[in-house]
Amino acid sequence: MRIRTVLYLMFGAIAVIALSVLYTANRAAFNQPIFFGERLVLPVWLTLLLGCGVSMLVPLLFGLLRDLRRLFLSLRAGPTSGSQQEAESRYLQGIESMLNGREERALEHFNAVLAVAPEHFDALLKAGEVLRTLRRFPEAIELHRRAARLREADLRPLYSLVADYEDSGARDSAKAVLNRIIELAPQRSLNAYRKYRGILISEGEWEKAWEIQQKIEELLSDLGRSRKGERRFHLGIRTMLAQKLIDQGKERDAIGILRRLVKTDPAFVPAYLKLGTALVALHQPEEAVEVWEGGYQATQHAIFLSTIENHYLAMEQPRRAIEALKAAVWKTQKETIPRFFLGKLYYRLEMIDEALQQFTLMKGLVTYFPTLHYYLAKIMERQGNHREAIKELEILLGEADVLRIEYACAVCARRYSGWVDYCERCGEWNSVAVDFREERPVEELGISTAPVYTTGPEVEEAQG
Numbered sequence: 001m002r003i004r005t006v007l008y009l010m011f012g013a014i015a016v017i018a019l020s021v022l023y024t025a026n027r028a029a030f031n032q033p034i035f036f037g038e039r040l041v042l043p044v045w046l047t048l049l050l051g052c053g054v055s056m057l058v059p060l061l062f063g064l065l066r067d068l069r070r071l072f073l074s075l076r077a078g079p080t081s082g083s084q085q086e087a088e089s090r091y092l093q094g095i096e097s098m099l100n101g102r103e104e105r106a107l108e109h110f111n112a113v114l115a116v117a118p119e120h121f122d123a124l125l126k127a128g129e130v131l132r133t134l135r136r137f138p139e140a141i142e143l144h145r146r147a148a149r150l151r152e153a154d155l156r157p158l159y160s161l162v163a164d165y166e167d168s169g170a171r172d173s174a175k176a177v178l179n180r181i182i183e184l185a186p187q188r189s190l191n192a193y194r195k196y197r198g199i200l201i202s203e204g205e206w207e208k209a210w211e212i213q214q215k216i217e218e219l220l221s222d223l224g225r226s227r228k229g230e231r232r233f234h235l236g237i238r239t240m241l242a243q244k245l246i247d248q249g250k251e252r253d254a255i256g257i258l259r260r261l262v263k264t265d266p267a268f269v270p271a272y273l274k275l276g277t278a279l280v281a282l283h284q285p286e287e288a289v290e291v292w293e294g295g296y297q298a299t300q301h302a303i304f305l306s307t308i309e310n311h312y313l314a315m316e317q318p319r320r321a322i323e324a325l326k327a328a329v330w331k332t333q334k335e336t337i338p339r340f341f342l343g344k345l346y347y348r349l350e351m352i353d354e355a356l357q358q359f360t361l362m363k364g365l366v367t368y369f370p371t372l373h374y375y376l377a378k379i380m381e382r383q384g385n386h387r388e389a390i391k392e393l394e395i396l397l398g399e400a401d402v403l404r405i406e407y408a409c410a411v412c413a414r415r416y417s418g419w420v421d422y423c424e425r426c427g428e429w430n431s432v433a434v435d436f437r438e439e440r441p442v443e444e445l446g447i448s449t450a451p452v453y454t455t456g457p458e459v460e461e462a463q464g
Contacts, residue, residue: 015055087116091123103130121150128160137168155181155188162195171199190219197233198427206240213237232268235261236422236429239270242278251278262291266298269430270421273307285315289324296328302434303419305341318349336365337434340372352379370396371405406435 033041042050094109110127113120124147131140141164147157158181165174174195181192193216200209213233220227227234238261245254258275261268272295279288289308296304305328312321325345328338343358356379359372366372373396380389407416410433412426422429 083116087113087120087123090116091120091126094123094126098126098130103133106130107134119150121147121154124150125157125160128157128164132160132164132167135167137164140164141168153184155185158184159191159195162192166199171203175199187219187223190216190223193219201237201422201427202424206237206244210237210241231265232429233427235265235268235271239268239274239421242271243274246274246278246281251281254278255282262295267430269295269299269301269303272299273303276307280311285311293324293327297331300332300334300337302337302341305338309341309345313348318345321345322349336362340369343375347375347379352382355379356383407432408435 029044032044034044034047036042090109090112094106094113097103097106097109107127107130110123110130113123114127117123124143128140128143128147131137131143141161144157144160144164148154148161151157158177161177162174162181165171165177178192178196178199182189182196193212197209197212197216200206200212213230217227217230217234220230238257242254242257242261245251245257255275255278258271258278261271262275265271272291276288276291276295279285279291289311292304292308292311295301296308305325308324309321312318312324322342322345325338325342329335329342332338339358339362343355343362346352346355346358355375359376359379362372363376373392377389377392377396380386380392407419408414409416409423409426409428410431411428412423414423414425415435416432420432423431
């Protein structure tokens with residue numbers, strides 16, 4: 001019986017007691033007759049008593065009827081209710097197994113749930129996720145399709161299907177499901193557009209990626225949200241479109257796009273690099289170097305130093321390469337990176353004493369950089385100073401990846417053996433930088449999160 005019914009009974013009892021007290025004090029008035037008709041005459045006290053009794057009996061009867069109904073339903077559905085409770089218990093055990101990394105055990109629990117309740121929506125979703133983790137993609141897809149049929153307006157199973165298809169390599173199927181999501185919920189499809197864009201970028205479909213990018217920006221505007229987070233994708237995709245024009249021999253069209261991008265974001269490194277490449281293709285090398293030098297002054301990114309060095313060496317103008325790197329050392333307050341590239345250039349040109357001078361000056365500024373110790377060891381060996389060469393080799397052997405410069409994404413920390421435009425793991429543009437570890441923070445040395453060129457092949461060349 002519910003507490004509300006009990007309260008009604010309590011209030012009724014209180015009313016009876018109050019009426020009894022009133023009757024004792026007002027006996028004559030309560031004995032007065034009340035006529036309900038020619039044959040029905042009741043005293044006042046009996047009328048009041050009957051009214052109170054009815055007021056107490058009505059909720060009591062309703063409460064009893066409700067309890068009887070529940071008892072009847074529970075008796076009739078007893079076995080089913082027990083099965084449902086068991087299914088929920090196994091579902092929770094499956095979730096716990098997932099959190100503990102025990103996928104096979106979790107799958108056993110979810111399969112037990114689905115054996116009892118084949119339309120258990122959450123169990124279908126989770127079992128599919130486990131199967132995807134176990135790389136059993138056809139089974140995962142089937143379960144997520146069943147979940148999607150159960151709740152056609154729910155987008156979760158559709159997003160799960162996208163993940164299934166992506167992980168299994170069926171990108172066309174993933175794009176088809178994303179299109180379905182966009183059709184079902186145009187105003188709630190921001191994530192779908194972004195996933196679609198990611199697939200197109202991985203496929204190198206830059207025109208289609210640009211179309212999706214524009215739709216993302218339009219949707220953000222319609223929702224009244226900032227487009228700041230989309231800035232790098234906007235710049236990156238347009239940069240790759242410009243690169244495609246360069247590949248097609250349409251350098252002038254590419255230059256127009258790239259100049260606008262550099263003006264829009266003076267810190268976006270890929271646009272500077274490709275703009276210089278387009279100018280070289282149009283036989284304007286001096287303008288290309290000016291662009292790269294401007295990029296270095298604006299960003300302090302070492303990829304420009306390496307690009308300028310390789311450009312002049314390819315033109316058989318080593319002196320101009322030296323002058324450019326010296327100017328970079330003089331013009332920047334944080335000279336660690338340009339000094340290293342200058343020393344490396346001297347080493348490539350067999351100017352050993354000059355290289356040793358630059359590397360020695362740099363040694364006190366960098367706490368971890370195996371390639372520096374490699375160059376110092378080679379120089380010491382060539383000068384006949386074997387004791388010092390051995391010391392440098394001992395330092396080098398204590399550090400990993402000694403023959404290459406390390407690169408890492410500033411967003412997701414993925415490492416690369418060479419510089420790339422954008423990170424394949426997180427999709428961020430302009431985030432891959434040389435991994436210097438210095439006594440002071442990297443920002444204080446003028447190195448921001450941007451791509452830097454590898455010197456691995458040059459080290460192998462010098463080693464040979």
